[in-house]
Amino acid sequence: MKAFQCRMCGDCCYGEGGLYLEQREIDDIARFLEMTPDSFLSRYCEEKHGRYQLKTGHDRFCVFFHKEKRCLIHPVKPKLCILWPFSPAIVSDKENWEMAKDACPGINLGCTFEEFVRQSKE
Ligand code: SF4
Numbered sequence: 023m024k025a026f027q028c029r030m031c032g033d034c035c036y037g038e039g040g041l042y043l044e045q046r047e048i049d050d051i052a053r054f055l056e057m058t059p060d061s062f063l064s065r066y067c068e069e070k071h072g073r074y075q076l077k078t079g080h081d082r083f084c085v086f087f088h089k090e091k092r093c094l095i096h097p098v099k100p101k102l103c104i105l106w107p108f109s110p111a112i113v114s115d116k117e118n119w120e121m122a123k124d125a126c127p128g129i130n131l132g133c134t135f136e137e138f139v140r141q142s143k144e
């Protein structure tokens with residue numbers, strides 16, 4: 023039984039905050055977009071508490087979310103997007119996993135937390 027299977031709903035690309043970028047990710051995304059890191063930061067990111075996170079659009083989806091193509095920076099998307107929903111905060115905390123089940127319809131409700139954690143390591 024699969025603990026997770028993406029439904030391609032896009033819900034995880036919705037909402038503000040939390041998607042902080044590491045310097046390496048800033049450099050990789052900027053290179054992918056053929057921009058300088060500074061231009062990328064000023065156009066697509068906002069600074070919070072001394073760190074940069076991706077902006078959201080008027081629809082509150084990530085600025086790189088596209089209804090048909092999905093993630094416009096897929097080859098270089100941030101580590102947290104690649105890991106989701108097997109992110110460290112979720113695999114290390116059952117309560118966070120319970121909340122993630124409400125946020126992500128791809129998480130199998132019939133699976134136990136222990137099985138979810140086990141499959142995160144595969
Ligand atoms: S919320 Fe879950 S099921 Fe929906 S696109 Fe994101 S990972 Fe896939």
Ligand code: SF4
Nearest residue numbers: 035084086087093103
């Ligand atoms: S970078 Fe891509 S996968 Fe991550 S939130 Fe934005 S659109 Fe979604």
